[in-house]
Amino acid sequence: MESILRVENVTKSFPGVKALRGVSLHVEPGEVLSVIGENGAGKSTLMKILAGVQGQDSGELWWKGSQVRFANPSEAISAGISLIHQELNLADNLTVAENIFLGREPTRWGMIQSRQMRQRADEFLKRVGLEIPSSTSLQKLSIAQRQMVEIAKSLSTDANMIIMDEPTSSLSAHESEKLFQLIRQLKSEGVSIVYISHRLAEVAELSDRVEVLRDGQNAATLQKHEITHDRMVHAMVGRELNRYFPHVPKEPGEVRLRLKDVRVFGRAEHPVNIEVRAGEIVGMAGLVGAGRTEVLESIMGMRPVLGGQIQVDGVAIPSSNIRTSIASGLALVPEDRRHTGLVTSMSVGDNLTLASMENVSRYGILSRAAEQKAGQEQVNALRIKTPHLNQVSAFLSGGNQQKIVFGKWIMRNPKVLLLDEPTRGVDIGAKQEIYGLMEQLAQRGTAILFVSSEMEEILGMADRTYVMHEGRVKGELAREQMTEQSIMQLAFGRTEATAVVH
Amino acid sequence: MQIKSIGVVLLLLAILLVTGWLNPSFLSDENVKSIIRWTSLFGFISLGMSLVIMTGGIDLSIGSVIALAGVCMLMLLNQQHVDSQQKTKVLKVEKVPMKNNQLPKVTLGTSDWTIRTDDQLRFVNSFGQPVQGSVVSVEKGTEGISVILREPNANFPVDAEVQWFQFQHRPIWFVIPVVLLGSALLGLFHGYLVTKVGLQPFVVTMCGLLAYRGIGRVLAGEQSKGLGSTLVTIKEWINGVSFKLPVPFLPYVSQGRWHSVLWDGKKNEAILDANGATQSVPLFSWIEIPTTAVLLVIVAMALWIAINRSVFGRYLMALGNNVQAAKFSGIATDKIIISTYVICSLLAGLTGILLVFDFNTIEPSQTGSIYEMYAVAAAVIGGCSLRGGSGSIVGVVFGTAVMRSLFLSIAALSIPKSWEFIIVAIALMAAVLTDEVIRIVGNKRKLMAQAKLAKSGG
Numbered sequence: 038m039e040s041i042l043r044v045e046n047v048t049k050s051f052p053g054v055k056a057l058r059g060v061s062l063h064v065e066p067g068e069v070l071s072v073i074g075e076n077g078a079g080k081s082t083l084m085k086i087l088a089g090v091q092g093q094d095s096g097e098l099w100w101k102g103s104q105v106r107f108a109n110p111s112e113a114i115s116a117g118i119s120l121i122h123q124e125l126n127l128a129d130n131l132t133v134a135e136n137i138f139l140g141r142e143p144t145r146w147g148m149i150q151s152r153q154m155r156q157r158a159d160e161f162l163k164r165v166g167l168e169i170p171s172s173t174s175l176q177k178l179s180i181a182q183r184q185m186v187e188i189a190k191s192l193s194t195d196a197n198m199i200i201m202d203e204p205t206s207s208l209s210a211h212e213s214e215k216l217f218q219l220i221r222q223l224k225s226e227g228v229s230i231v232y233i234s235h236r237l238a239e240v241a242e243l244s245d246r247v248e249v250l251r252d253g254q255n256a257a258t259l260q261k262h263e264i265t266h267d268r269m270v271h272a273m274v275g276r277e278l279n280r281y282f283p284h285v286p287k288e289p290g291e292v293r294l295r296l297k298d299v300r301v302f303g304r305a306e307h308p309v310n311i312e313v314r315a316g317e318i319v320g321m322a323g324l325v326g327a328g329r330t331e332v333l334e335s336i337m338g339m340r341p342v343l344g345g346q347i348q349v350d351g352v353a354i355p356s357s358n359i360r361t362s363i364a365s366g367l368a369l370v371p372e373d374r375r376h377t378g379l380v381t382s383m384s385v386g387d388n389l390t391l392a393s394m395e396n397v398s399r400y401g402i403l404s405r406a407a408e409q410k411a412g413q414e415q416v417n418a419l420r421i422k423t424p425h426l427n428q429v430s431a432f433l434s435g436g437n438q439q440k441i442v443f444g445k446w447i448m449r450n451p452k453v454l455l456l457d458e459p460t461r462g463v464d465i466g467a468k469q470e471i472y473g474l475m476e477q478l479a480q481r482g483t484a485i486l487f488v489s490s491e492m493e494e495i496l497g498m499a500d501r502t503y504v505m506h507e508g509r510v511k512g513e514l515a516r517e518q519m520t521e522q523s524i525m526q527l528a529f530g531r532t533e534a535t536a537v538v539h
Numbered sequence: 540m541q542i543k544s545i546g547v548v549l550l551l552l553a554i555l556l557v558t559g560w561l562n563p564s565f566l567s568d569e570n571v572k573s574i575i576r577w578t579s580l581f582g583f584i585s586l587g588m589s590l591v592i593m594t595g596g597i598d599l600s601i602g603s604v605i606a607l608a609g610v611c612m613l614m615l616l617n618q619q620h621v622d623s624q625q626k627t628k629v630l631k632v633e634k635v636p637m638k639n640n641q642l643p644k645v646t647l648g649t650s651d652w653t654i655r656t657d658d659q660l661r662f663v664n665s666f667g668q669p670v671q672g673s674v675v676s677v678e679k680g681t682e683g684i685s686v687i688l689r690e691p692n693a694n695f696p697v698d699a700e701v702q703w704f705q706f707q708h709r710p711i712w713f714v715i716p717v718v719l720l721g722s723a724l725l726g727l728f729h730g731y732l733v734t735k736v737g738l739q740p741f742v743v744t745m746c747g748l749l750a751y752r753g754i755g756r757v758l759a760g761e762q763s764k765g766l767g768s769t770l771v772t773i774k775e776w777i778n779g780v781s782f783k784l785p786v787p788f789l790p791y792v793s794q795g796r797w798h799s800v801l802w803d804g805k806k807n808e809a810i811l812d813a814n815g816a817t818q819s820v821p822l823f824s825w826i827e828i829p830t831t832a833v834l835l836v837i838v839a840m841a842l843w844i845a846i847n848r849s850v851f852g853r854y855l856m857a858l859g860n861n862v863q864a865a866k867f868s869g870i871a872t873d874k875i876i877i878s879t880y881v882i883c884s885l886l887a888g889l890t891g892i893l894l895v896f897d898f899n900t901i902e903p904s905q906t907g908s909i910y911e912m913y914a915v916a917a918a919v920i921g922g923c924s925l926r927g928g929s930g931s932i933v934g935v936v937f938g939t940a941v942m943r944s945l946f947l948s949i950a951a952l953s954i955p956k957s958w959e960f961i962i963v964a965i966a967l968m969a970a971v972l973t974d975e976v977i978r979i980v981g982n983k984r985k986l987m988a989q990a991k992l993a994k995s996g997g
Contacts, residue, residue: 337867339866339867359866359867359869360869360871362869363869364869369867371867376861376863376864377863377864377867378864378867379861379864380856380857380860380861380864380865381860381861382860382861382928382929383856383857383860387853387856387857391853391857391865391868391870392868392869394850394853394854398849398850401849401850401851402844402848402849402850403848403849403850403853445868
């Protein structure tokens, strides 16, 4: 059978950088092709060219047997190519049906035929297995449901090929599984899927073929039977990652952080009890929405605590006050780097010192020399790739931005470091550096509690793991008890004999 | 200095030179002084506004705070003339030269009155109306007390009986701090509503805009209030010259010489005075700098340090850009935001006080009206973004100067006053557009640098 899409030797340059240096690939009808690569490997650029967002400098696109060049996204859509962005492009204030047909509303005499629109939307919702009326307002939907709406929208444009960019980045494992079912169903209906993800486990599970990009070139094509974690990592990085997880379990010290019957606002019915010892790296697993972020934010004083006690080194700290929490030696690297972690329009140096002003100022007046010194120290220690401290942090890659947020807190030498999805949206090289950093801090005696939705990360890095389910700590697993299965069982609310159940 | 601020300085120079080219007297010593004076008066509110704008807020109440502060200041001063119940005779009336004027000097038939400046004397004789005079200065002579009166044209009868009215007011060192404190409290109120209650700055301060002017009008009973001819000393100290600043080449421009040299090519032609002698053009103009300007420079310097060199400024910029990230970094964002509203209202109150001394009267329904818009305009020209998180103190001061120069140059070029707002609007739009273009070009460059970095960094 002829390929539905062939990309031949496509190049694309931006001022100063060659994003694509001759990439070729093909997509068969009814196939799931995963495209993987580190950040900056050229995945996004390639997808934007396929979806008509950008044009290529040279090279050819063949779509259904004829050469094409899309001038804009709507040309690509009408040809049958649909791109679902990582950040969904839906309007919160409209209904599901209105979103599906946005810009393509069925009209008569210029009036929108609402009933007809709803009926057709319902059909597409049924096809993607979303059992809600299409008149529902979008804002009532979960992220996973919105994803489904996006796919329904793609189907409504008669897409033959759907490009999904990191579709599971904000989905729980359960929701992801539903998405995978839908993808398999679409596949059986003859729709081709181009799947982009950093999560290698799901890539392995889902793909018929994997195309690996590195530095704007094809690094490898893996056929179904060749798709293994190691081969993908190897092709992406171009070198062996012999110690992907550098964690060495060791004897933990005194309890540094203790939560005694803490009642988290919004989930007050389940008191939370947690302990983290000096030098210990403790994971927090669970589905998205299980209340893990809420626990971390409560510890930091970012949301009200309705009862119980939070102790740092045995001393109770006042709740609901970020500043006293920080002063007591707590630090949080939040999940959403760009909104809560960094002031992206400020420089690297200013961000690094933002939480340590008392160390670089006297009588409220800043000392440039002290700032420079403190900032440079972190840049060197964390190997933050920046031309200078005055670089605006928005221009750094995700991994380097995350390192800035780490650096900001490491500068304070925290007793307890809370991490919320520390490697989200970070490429594999930076991921490994972050793991190394966690290990280093633990060895210095920092107690680390980290929330992660990536199973490998939990299994690889944690000495111990708490698993949360619907607002309660469902169980606690020691390193030797931790398996993908034992964690998932607790995460889905089932208790397991081997686990210490709370 | 940021590149943006240099742009504003160039814009100011352009306005001054173009107007000066078309009408050389625009850059006369007197007019340059006037530009500085107006810039100083409007500079404080622009600075205050720019701080609030840096947090992403806005303060629309400034103009009304000015009016209210002015009214309150005058009411607190509570100036009055109290009858001392003492009378005496006039011995002598003569005219003495004083301040380019012939002022009446009256010698009184008593030596134990403790007359002071601003006291009033009422001259009553059997014929006609009583005549009043207010005291400029007092001399104690051998024959009695001589007072010089302010009224050059009044006829003070020699044979009249003189009644003495003592001028009384609350001390100025009490009134000014109270007015400033009151203004600061208004700012505290705004800041509290914005941060703790979570109201929108626009709404909060728009209510302030309406309420404070209303209160001012009620307190003043719709009457204009003024200093009259009292408190002359302090008035002169504030509006008067604190020192003279030499400005090179200015005489060359203001006397129109550059015209003949640059335009008409009469390089070697000397300018002759009325007697046919060659007039030499001095190299420097000595511009008189009013105390207000010195005060503005002090305030601007303090704020410059606060914004660029202090923890406060760093926090302000951080929260202006991303209030969530600032909170997550442990910054007491509410305190910082509240303090900007306090500073803004405080500076508006200060402006109210300075306007009382400069304008002499406060019209409760008029004074300070739409000044908040001038302040926003100056802040925006000076490089503040209404999205918050950016701005420069130096830029704002020069932005104020740009605004004032525009208004003055419109007058100097005899453009009808009705065109004023249109021209200012066009200039403002042009400034903002230029800035946007520069920003886009700059971003492109940064992107290129970033791309290069990505390439070399791998």
